[in-house]
Amino acid sequence: MSKNHILHLEDVYKGYAGKNVLKNIDLAISEGEFCSVVGPSGCGKSTLLRLILGQDLPDKGKVLLDGKAVGLPDKRRGVVYQKYSLFPNLTVLENVMLGPKYLGLPNNTSPSVSEIKEAAMYYLKRVRLENAAHKFPHELSGGMQQRAAIAQTLIVQPKILLMDEPFGALDPDTREELQVFLLELWEAMGLTVLFVTHSLEEACFVGSRLLALSQYYNSGVDFQSHGATIVEDHPLERVAHSTEIKHNAHFQALISDVRAKAFNPELNQFVKDFNLNHQDSFRT
Structure with missing residues (x-):
């Protein structure tokens, strides 16, 4: 494994109730990469995320973080879900402070309350919520709640940020606003991100790399039993774009091509x- 590959999956298989969900997943992700993951419903996108998080174990293969087996969930992997993870009885500031109270801060395993508060305010400023620090979650819009959830995750400085449909519950305008915000944050902080989404447009816009999982391919067996694998792996530009790129002909052509090859059950390439x-990219 390259020293720059923070995450390495090799020949990974995962199934449930005797049915393969993922098959022969080979994936190496470098530090600072923003990987978008798309695919048809039921292809195992969230299963892949759970394997990396350590919530599930592979049936076969290796899942390595910094060259070591990922093990159980820990602060090296932050996660943001579609459903907001904020505690309703705590203020925004208290929510962001909660993690370090149990996990400590980087290079400080026993921080004082004032040190935790200072770090929490730093991350709230990063997500442009410092003026909402003393509000409760119900007083925030959906987009603000999700930005608070991101600050809640980033304060312990995870090696990789895992995001599972984080903007799926937002209205289109707020969703696009959060896409731009996340890109700016990724570029400014040098984050490593694995971003699962159902939206091909969103995946192509936010990612520096586009991964498509699919169960629709020809491996010599019935696709219902062979499990999904990575069928598309495209490099994208490693810069934050204006939303205007969504109307670019090349951008739209990539979306059409990936949709045709990864989402079409009749193609079976x-x-x-x-x-x-x-x-x-590699295949074992």
Whole structure:
């Protein structure tokens, strides 16, 4: 594994109740990468995220973080879900302070309350919520609640930020606003992100790398039993864009191509025809 590959999955299989969900997942992610993950319903996007988080164990294969087995969930992996993770009885500031009270701060395992508060305010400023520090979650809009959840995760400085449909519950305008916000945060802080979404447009816009999982490919067995694998792996530009790029012809062509090849149950392309164009792509 390259020293720059913070995450490494090799020949990973996962199934439930005797049915394969994921098959032969090979994935290497470098530090500072923003990986978007898309795929048809039921292809195992959230299962992949749970394996990386350590919530589930693979049936076969390796899942390594910094060269070591990921083990159980810990502060090296932050996670943001679609449903807000804020405690309703705590203020925004108290919610962000909660993690370090139990996990400590980076390079400080026993921080004082004032040190935790100072760190929490720093991250609230990062997500532009310092003026809402003493409000309760119900006093915030959906977009503000999700920004608070991001601050809540980032304060312990995880090695990788895992996001499972984080903007799926937001209205279109707020969702686009949060996409731009997250890109700016990723670029400013050098975050490593794995971002699961059902929206191809969102995936192509926010990512520096686009991964498509699919169960619709030809491996010589019935697709209902062979499990999903990575069928598309595209490098995208490693810069934060204006939303205007969504109207770009090349941007729209990429969306159409990935939709045709990863989401079409009638195509069933052969393994040798997968579009694994990223420099870190590999298959075992």
